[in-house]
Amino acid sequence: MTDASVARRDAWVRRLPLLPAFIYVFLVTQIPFVLTIYYSLFSWNLLEPGSFRFAGLSNYAELVTDESIRIAVWNTVLLTLAVISISVVIGLGVAMLLNSEVFGKGLMRTLMIAPFLIMPTAGALIWKDTLLNPLFGLLPYLLSPFGLGRVDWVNQFPMVSVVTVEVWRWTPFMMLIILAGLQSQNPEVLEAARVDGANAFQAFRRITLPLVRPFIELGALLGSLFVVQTYDSIFMLTYGGPGQDTTNIPFLLYLVAFQGFSIGQASAIGVVAVIITTVVATFALRTLFSIFQIEARR
Amino acid sequence: MERVIAARGKIAWSAVGWLVVFIFFFPVLWMWLESLKTEPQAASTPPTILFIPTLSEFQEVLSGDFPPFFINSAIASGFSTLLVLVLGLPAAYALSVRPVKRSRDVLFFFISTRFLPFAASLVPLYLLARDLQLLDNIIALVLIYTTINLPLGVWLLRSFLLEIPPDLFEAARVDGAGFFNEIWRVVVPLIMPGIAATSLICVIFSWNEFFYAVNFTSSVAATAPLFLVSFISGRGLFYAKLAAAATLASLPVLMAGWIAQRQLIRGLTMGAVK
Numbered sequence: 001m002t003d004a005s006v007a008r009r010d011a012w013v014r015r016l017p018l019l020p021a022f023i024y025v026f027l028v029t030q031i032p033f034v035l036t037i038y039y040s041l042f043s044w045n046l047l048e049p050g051s052f053r054f055a056g057l058s059n060y061a062e063l064v065t066d067e068s069i070r071i072a073v074w075n076t077v078l079l080t081l082a083v084i085s086i087s088v089v090i091g092l093g094v095a096m097l098l099n100s101e102v103f104g105k106g107l108m109r110t111l112m113i114a115p116f117l118i119m120p121t122a123g124a125l126i127w128k129d130t131l132l133n134p135l136f137g138l139l140p141y142l143l144s145p146f147g148l149g150r151v152d153w154v155n156q157f158p159m160v161s162v163v164t165v166e167v168w169r170w171t172p173f174m175m176l177i178i179l180a181g182l183q184s185q186n187p188e189v190l191e192a193a194r195v196d197g198a199n200a201f202q203a204f205r206r207i208t209l210p211l212v213r214p215f216i217e218l219g220a221l222l223g224s225l226f227v228v229q230t231y232d233s234i235f236m237l238t239y240g241g242p243g244q245d246t247t248n249i250p251f252l253l254y255l256v257a258f259q260g261f262s263i264g265q266a267s268a269i270g271v272v273a274v275i276i277t278t279v280v281a282t283f284a285l286r287t288l289f290s291i292f293q294i295e296a297r298r
Numbered sequence: 299m300e301r302v303i304a305a306r307g308k309i310a311w312s313a314v315g316w317l318v319v320f321i322f323f324f325p326v327l328w329m330w331l332e333s334l335k336t337e338p339q340a341a342s343t344p345p346t347i348l349f350i351p352t353l354s355e356f357q358e359v360l361s362g363d364f365p366p367f368f369i370n371s372a373i374a375s376g377f378s379t380l381l382v383l384v385l386g387l388p389a390a391y392a393l394s395v396r397p398v399k400r401s402r403d404v405l406f407f408f409i410s411t412r413f414l415p416f417a418a419s420l421v422p423l424y425l426l427a428r429d430l431q432l433l434d435n436i437i438a439l440v441l442i443y444t445t446i447n448l449p450l451g452v453w454l455l456r457s458f459l460l461e462i463p464p465d466l467f468e469a470a471r472v473d474g475a476g477f478f479n480e481i482w483r484v485v486v487p488l489i490m491p492g493i494a495a496t497s498l499i500c501v502i503f504s505w506n507e508f509f510y511a512v513n514f515t516s517s518v519a520a521t522a523p524l525f526l527v528s529f530i531s532g533r534g535l536f537y538a539k540l541a542a543a544a545t546l547a548s549l550p551v552l553m554a555g556w557i558a559q560r561q562l563i564r565g566l567t568m569g570a571v572k
Contacts, residue, residue: 014398017388017477021448022404024385028445029411032419032426039421090318097315101308108315110556111323117555118326119506121523122544125530126329130537136341138328168322176563180571218567225413232508232523236530250509253417258513263421270417281413 033274040267047261059268069269071244072252073276078159079248080227083166084220090167091174092216096208098175099182109179116172124236127165128154158238158246165233170226174219181215182208217287224280249273329548332541340537355542364543367525371547373436374511374521375504378443382500383493385444386451391485393452394459395467405453409568412449416509427514436519439511443504450503450568451496457569458492459485491561498558499565505551522547 043055063069094112098105115123131139132153140149154161185208193203231250234240240247240255247255249269257266332340334351393401423442424433432438470484486493511521526547529540555562564572 011399014392014396018392018398018404021385021389021452025408025411025445025448029414029419032422033414035422036418094318097311100311102312102315108319110559112319113555113559114326114552115322117502117552119523119548119551121508121526122548123325125526125540126325126544129540130328130332131325136343136537138345141344168325171322173566177567177571180563215571218570222567229415250417253420254513257421267421270420273415273417277413277415281410
């Protein structure tokens with residue numbers, strides 16, 4: 001055997017264990033995506049047999065002129081920004097508390113992660129029916145002394161309700177990631193800063209924050225990739241309404257594909273969603289790699 | 299004196315911390331309390347705080363039509379997790395222990411598919427499932443959940459493999475162990491914690507998954523979250539039953555997550571944060 005053929009054989013021996021997973025993922029994700037692009041060029045409604053015909057870019061043209069996609073994009077951006085920023089701030093606060101000298105840290109952490117583990121559909125229903133319901137819910141009852149006893153939160157403030165439930169769910173996620181960052185900090189550095197006369201705020205800004213910043217970024221970016229896809233809580237709480245007030249891109253896609261059965265239109269939405277997500281994901285992956293490097297240096 | 303201030307600070311911060319934790323945990327606690335009430339107690343105004351707990355709603359849910367949903371969830375998450383491990387472990391090996399060329403690109407490819415929105419492949423997968431008679435069939439959910447979790451599994455398992463001293467693999471190869479032997483007898487025992495972390499994350503994501511479950515199944519293959527959909531029009535009549543069903547549906551993931559808290563953070567960040 002020549003050296004070249006030995007090397008080639010070795011390369012294949014190395015590649016073989018990878019192939020089943022690689023081929024599987026390729027088949028189930030890449031080919032459908034190509035088909036999605038293909039379908040997006042056709043006008044096709046599953047409820048109208050024989051409606052399959054080439055439509056060029058008209059599905060996209062419709063997306064540009066149609067108001068519903070613009071509202072959905074706006075709702076998606078609003079929901080994601082609100083949920084991520086609020087849950088990062090609260091998550092950072094809780095993580096710092098859990099990293100300091102407090103009583104019952106272990107139990108606090110355990111209870112705190114529960115909202116993330118509860119089935120999202122179950123959590124959303126509990127919020128909607130037993131906490132926010134204007135007639136039987138606990139919150140209107142507790143707020144009635146303040147004149148807010150008859151507020152129908154889900155209908156009057158639909159986006160606020162969805163954001164609340166999602167913040168409740170994602171704060172523990174942020175807290176866990178930021179806490180891991182805080183725990184990688186050398187406590188002696190903070191101690192030294194104290195001795196040098198830095199106050200708590202200065203120490204936080206100059207030492208703690210730069211250290212946990214990559215962890216905050218990682219949490220925010222990974223979190224936003226999930227929150228962009230929010231569907232469960234919208235389905236359960238508001239069903240996208242009232243009107244279109246809480247319809248985000250995934251929910252619009254659901255309405256177009258599974259309520260309207262417009263395959264071409266749904267595919268065009270899919271392509272747009274991929275473009276938006278790719279932008280966010282590129283940043284997320286860059287952050288992920290930089291954290292891997294930080295961890296490797298430790 | 300300084301110690302007194304420190305002690306006071308500790309008490310004050312503990313109080314703040316516990317207040318925040320209480321607010322976040324309260325909906326879960328309330329769900330449990332409601333599930334132990336009778337229906338009139340669960341929907342009363344003012345809310346019933348003191349009551350004699352009863353398990354009757356749990357009995358009702360478990361003796362009713364809930365168990366098939368629960369079993370479907372177990373099948374979908376169990377088998378998809380198993381598939382992720384069977385496919386993912388060799389792939390992780392080929393990306394760490396004896397890496398293929400351009401393994402960084404392959405890793406990048408895997409993770410990019412995890413963050414492809416479901417909008418990207420939804421329509422073709424739906425049409426394919428329809429043509430293969432796989433709508434409302436648990437096999438469709440098993441295959442989809444495998445796709446969702448496999449990229450995470452590969453990354454996570456790889457991060458655990460990288461921590462094992464390479465000498466251990468060398469030793470096995472010198473002993474003449476074949477590839478499958480090496481995986482089964484050397485790799486698997488060494489990365490049991492990695493397998494545990496991967497399984498945990500896979501089960502969390504597949505057990506709680508709703509989008510594909512609601513759109514690809516209707517009755518035969520419907521999973522636990524779909525049972526909860528039937529409560530969506532709740533008019534204050536079935537709160538206790540709803541809470542009992544929600545408690546039962548959430549129980550496996552809650553328990554697994556609580557037991558494996560250490561693995562959770564590592565899994566959620568695909569091995570980046572330990």
